[in-house]
Amino acid sequence: MPTKVPGAEEFVPDTDDLSVLADAAQGCKGCDLYLDATQSVFGQGSATATVMLIGEQPGDQEDRAGAPFVGPAGKLLDKALVAAGIDRDSVYVTNAVKHFKFTLPERGKRRIHKTPSRTEVVACRPWLLAELDAVRPDVVVLLGATAAKALLGNDFRLTEHRGEVLGLPAGEFAIDPQVVATVHPSSVLRGPPENREQAFEALTDDLRVVAGLMRGHGR
Numbered sequence: 001m002p003t004k005v006p007g008a009e010e011f012v013p014d015t016d017d018l019s020v021l022a023d024a025a026q027g028c029k030g031c032d033l034y035l036d037a038t039q040s041v042f043g044q045g046s047a048t049a050t051v052m053l054i055g056e057q058p059g060d061q062e063d064r065a066g067a068p069f070v071g072p073a074g075k076l077l078d079k080a081l082v083a084a085g086i087d088r089d090s091v092y093v094t095n096a097v098k099h100f101k102f103t104l105p106e107r108g109k110r111r112i113h114k115t116p117s118r119t120e121v122v123a124c125r126p127w128l129l130a131e132l133d134a135v136r137p138d139v140v141v142l143l144g145a146t147a148a149k150a151l152l153g154n155d156f157r158l159t160e161h162r163g164e165v166l167g168l169p170a171g172e173f174a175i176d177p178q179v180v181a182t183v184h185p186s187s188v189l190r191g192p193p194e195n196r197e198q199a200f201e202a203l204t205d206d207l208r209v210v211a212g213l214m215r216g217h218g219r
């Protein structure tokens with residue numbers, strides 16, 4: 001029988017204070033991912049940000065640094081944000097899952113990213129909901145299928161709906177932001193080199209939709 005995952009719920013303090021939430025996330029044992037990771041990587045950015053960007057989970061460098069999107073995927077994201085005319089300082093950046101999931105290959109010690117399971121995503125969701133409640137963004141950007149499914153449900157198809165202006169499922173959330181889903185920046189890096197420029201442009205185009213929504217909110 002699969003062991004029941006308790007989830008993050010009991011570890012999430014009832015507060016809108018992001019630094020209190022971030023501190024509390026260091027003690028989370030809501031699923032097994034805390035066991036092997038260095039630390040939990042909470043979101044970063046202003047509590048008054050108009051836009052919240054949500055990735056999948058911290059990578060190797062984020063796990064060491066304790067900050068989201070500081071490694072190769074983060075550098076690519078920064079470039080795409082600049083190209084789309086979005087100031088990274090004006091956004092709040094976080095991940096669907098707060099601990100790095102990886103495997104250690106038998107030879108060598110480079111830790112290899114592993115996609116979190118649906119169970120882990122659901123276990124970690126209370127942290128994401130607490131961040132959404134605290135920041136109350138006007139626009140939520142879902143980077144990749146894991147983040148998209150975390151908020152829009154497991155049946156959501158990114159390839160069909162990327163770049164569209166969507167909403168959160170009715171009745172499940174205390175806020176009602178506009179939502180744009182796009183690919184994960186690391187998919188641009190992992191794809192075939194000859195497609196990289198086109199994949200980068202497509203990501204940037206989706207972020208331009210976000211920039212347009214921000215202007216609509218007076219930013």
Ligand code: URA
Binds near residue numbers: 095
């Ligand atoms: N990939 C993510 O989804 N998030 C990070 O913070 C880094 C890489």
Ligand code: SF4
Binds near residue numbers: 008025028029033125
């Ligand atoms: Fe808690 Fe999320 Fe880390 Fe699991 S991944 S231990 S739910 S913070």
